[in-house]
Amino acid sequence: MAEITFRQALNDALREELQRDENVFLLGEEIGTFEGSYKITAGLLKEFGPKRVVDTPISENGFVGMAAGAAMLGLRPIVEIMTINFIILAMDEIVNHAAKIYSMFGGQCPVPLVIRTPGGGGQQLSATHSQNLEVWFAHVPGLKVVAPSTPADAKGLLRTSVLDNNPVIFLENLALYNVKGEEPAADYTVPIGKAKVTKEGADMTVISYSRMAAVALDVARRLEKEQKVSVEVVDLRSLRPLDRETLITSVQKTGRAIIFEEDWRSFGIGAELAAMLQEEAFDYLDAPIKRVGSLEVPLPYSKPLELAALTGAKQLMEAITELTPRRRRGSHV
Amino acid sequence: MAEITFRQALNDALREELQRDENVFLLGEEIGTFEGSYKITAGLLKEFGPKRVVDTPISENGFVGMAAGAAMLGLRPIVEIMTINFIILAMDEIVNHAAKIYSMFGGQCPVPLVIRTPGGGGQQLSATHSQNLEVWFAHVPGLKVVAPSTPADAKGLLRTSVLDNNPVIFLENLALYNVKGEEPAADYTVPIGKAKVTKEGADMTVISYSRMAAVALDVARRLEKEQKVSVEVVDLRSLRPLDRETLITSVQKTGRAIIFEEDWRSFGIGAELAAMLQEEAFDYLDAPIKRVGSLEVPLPYSKPLELAALTGAKQLMEAITELTPRRRRGSHV
């Protein structure tokens, strides 16, 4: 089975969408001549020309709003915001405008807009260049938010996002771009709002998304091999709308849950999941739902500090061990 | 005992801070000649002159960053953002700059900045002018976030916010400005990070902040009179840092909790509270923690729709009834 990188999957999906629909165009800083800060758009300017692949000045609020306006007239822009840290400058056009235009004007004008942007730490980019902030978007009605963890899902979700008639925030992660995974079938698509059980398990459920969903799967598989504990892994894939059903079903089965996210722990995505699950599966819970997230500090540049601040496989392992039912634990002492 | 409005309490606190410290100055749109969109700064330009009360053009990111820069050199700006809906334009200077400068530069330069801004719906201001968004700020390390519900706490917290050496987001609510309450003692201050049990109760805990904390207290008192159920009410007052201890203690006592907030229900403040409480008080919970919030829709202008979308006393009552232990319920049928 052929493998491709996350970067290639995005590049392929963008190319296919540009070929499929001439209303689709790309807009963003350095996506053309420079071929993308992270080379996601490599080759596309050459192939489709400057009408379809548009380099912008450093004006995030301006060109995101411009994309929304173009979408109001029926174009289907795919915007790249170089990293999620800069999208903070465009929140007004995203939240006060793109997210509200369809509703506020009584359903007269959809805004079919996709905004791609990578988040995440671990590259020593320090405090202003290492954020996640998914929760800011997931909180807002009128937006859809997706965060795939595999090349296949990235391709499948990018396609459905472009077909969607609403503003979709497509969240990537810097540390995922070089990750390889199965190349999906030519017609593979992933519906927005559907989570995926990436590994079945009996003892507990680990819920995650984006890069941490990949880490969670590795950890779970390793533990399975070592026959330590049977962990079910759910990859959210979409943060808004949330696939409550899949989450509840899994936790009702395992009775234990850990939410694993890269972002700062409090007031994050995990908070909603834990709150919702204790509402919906209270009587099935054998233990409190745990949240594993990063330390709440503006991420420092210095490598040892950065490593100490960010969560990862080690922290997840610890949480799993703490949460493992006594009987199973017993079987190893 | 003398009573004052929430508006007057803020106006008094601003005046006193301007008198106390000449490094304190006010900055914002329409706070001078116009005396404030909601008249919080009425009379202050006349009293302190244009050096201390500065009208700004419509440049939220520009003047919020300007205030942060002035704070870097030791001034203590109090910024008014006319409503929280416009602070969305200033998120970069708040989150990428004010919140990170002290940490990212190794503790060399504090940013003693207060940003006051009212949120809330119910005024028929429609989707772009009725938001809350507290969670965006509560999520960010480096920021402190307060949201008082009474004139006394407003005054007490505004004072401590101005004395604080960090950026403090001071959240008000349009519907609170005319609310009256006890005038606090001249030296009354409220520490940032301390919640308040505004009413003791035995059957359940209702946790809230800002305007909804006032509504919750009314409802709880009414129910007490009618001897229906004994509700303990906790007013958070600060959203970051969170006073976990007070919340946990109360819920350990009552075994039941409702989080009551005006904002959209999912990924809100209540999510963190529910997640944290099920982590810390799991074995004390007799029922799932409930969240009562507003419907997740861009708030429509039309009054009947707005009323249907926003949460309030009625919704809280229903939740309390559902959560009331059977024995007590029994005693009324």
Add this chain to the structure above:
Amino acid sequence: MDTQQRTQPTVTDNAGFDQGESRETLLDYYHLMLLIRRFEEKAAEMYTKARIGGYCHLNLGEEATVVGFCAGLEPTDYVYTNYREHGYAIGRGITPEAVMAELFGKVTGCSKGRGGSMHLFDINRHFMGGYGIVGGQLPLATGAAFALAYRDAHEIVGCQMGDGTTNTGAFHESLNLAKIYHLPIVYFIVNNQYGMGLRVDKGSAVGELYRKGAAYDMRSERVDGNDPLAVRDAVRRAAEIARSDREPSLIEAVSYRFRGHSVVDPDRYRPKDEVTQGREHDPVTLFADRLKAAGMIDDAGLSSMEERVEQEVNDAVTFADESPNPPVEGLMDYIYAPDSTDEEGA
């Protein structure tokens, strides 16, 4: 090179009209100006009667800028405005009924009662919205122009804004984008001399706002906002350049806000004599005088025009009054556009 022209506000009490002007059209302009005047006065009245809620901003004193702007564009051109847009909505062909119904929050309103005074919209008339966030409409309008250029369309975009709006980052970013991409758009500043209580020169380093075009090598001019024909001609010049040369323009129409910022603003901060003076240059009466002086209408004609307009406004109120509220069961409609590849909601 300086691409700016400075048009000295022309004295407006001059009776002569160019040959080209047809009586019928001029009377239409007058009718629209008067309709806006009376509609806004009625809106203020309805607000005090609590039939209208939220914020309500009126075009009183700006009728000539509104009518001139609308007349300078073609019917299929796209229009974006700020929240002070009742007149523009009517000027672009939305019925006074549908506008008043929106102010009343009724389901028959042009935004189905969801937008209110600040958020009027009509996709069929290419009226792409009033926007309550200052500056918010500029990037959107720029994007609409981007789409029209992308499709090589005949239509262009007209984007209205206030004087205070020129101090926002969105103004700077939008005009720069429009120029580098050669977009067919006319940015139209209504300089009514105030942003809420802030006088234009207190908030803007340059008081003559058309000069801001220099930072983008953008053609810009200033016109007398009390003369609907001067405004129309400036907008036409700019529209023509947008249509044929694919170049943006910036127009500043100098006007005066007759009342407070919104209906609830007591307007205490402006010098009495300034207000009196401002109101003396009443664009509606000035234009009526010109029409009379040119023998195009007489007092009888004027008063029958008054009656007609009064009728139109009253009909709008009746319609709004008798229209139903949006059904509460429909509250959760329109959050997401259909034909999405997922199930609704979050």
Add this chain to the structure above:
Amino acid sequence: MDTQQRTQPTVTDNAGFDQGESRETLLDYYHLMLLIRRFEEKAAEMYTKARIGGYCHLNLGEEATVVGFCAGLEPTDYVYTNYREHGYAIGRGITPEAVMAELFGKVTGCSKGRGGSMHLFDINRHFMGGYGIVGGQLPLATGAAFALAYRDAHEIVGCQMGDGTTNTGAFHESLNLAKIYHLPIVYFIVNNQYGMGLRVDKGSAVGELYRKGAAYDMRSERVDGNDPLAVRDAVRRAAEIARSDREPSLIEAVSYRFRGHSVVDPDRYRPKDEVTQGREHDPVTLFADRLKAAGMIDDAGLSSMEERVEQEVNDAVTFADESPNPPVEGLMDYIYAPDSTDEEGA
């Protein structure tokens, strides 16, 4: 009125220096330019050796703008820059050791290892930070100038930025604020002709960036960024006006980026001959030639200067190498400033 002056880039291979120029000072300038050149070359080397992480942007080719800017300000003036600031930090008196240590992420770095290459800071030298968010430093610098005006202080603010930064909303809002409040600040654009891969005229509607001052009635001029004296004099003029008249200025220094945007950028998008040409106007060698021609230094002097600089740079690396990392136990320090009225953290 047009407050802009257009200074034609002066031919820089002219050997003559004004009377006023002391040999010592000129040699100091040269030393600083050479130090920055070698420091940056070493930083690139250390990056490829993975001793430096994250993003790393160099001042190679911009030495004259850096030195001229620093020389035009007084030692106690406040400086804000973007993330391409190693040279500015050194030019304002932070030791190469403390800068290199910061790049290495060491606790002895000028930001204690927390900021890295993009976020150098030294409160004692009034170096108020490099900032990684494009445009982010402008409102902050404007606020620092606000504080100085508020206190009627002698100091002023120098705010450096790149050419691409002039397209941000923050640029527009900041310059307008500085003008209406009459703030003592010098906005300094280093036009190195590119923002990452985007040529200045592709991103900005006006290619001559100093012309953007017109939108704020702000005094602005353009200087040859390859001549440290021309830059210094322009900054001095502006600083004097800021200090005595409390008025902001805008300066555009035309320069060229010798390498890619950051150390990892292979720089494939620029025409070969353009790059070659750009590098031929090497500000460091040009200035060396002038000094020689003026008989202020000879080849021996130049090579001993080379040795001295090499030593300084090597000492910086040694210092950085031998310095400890920040203690992990201290990770949660500095999130909140002390003497708050609450307990730390959230």
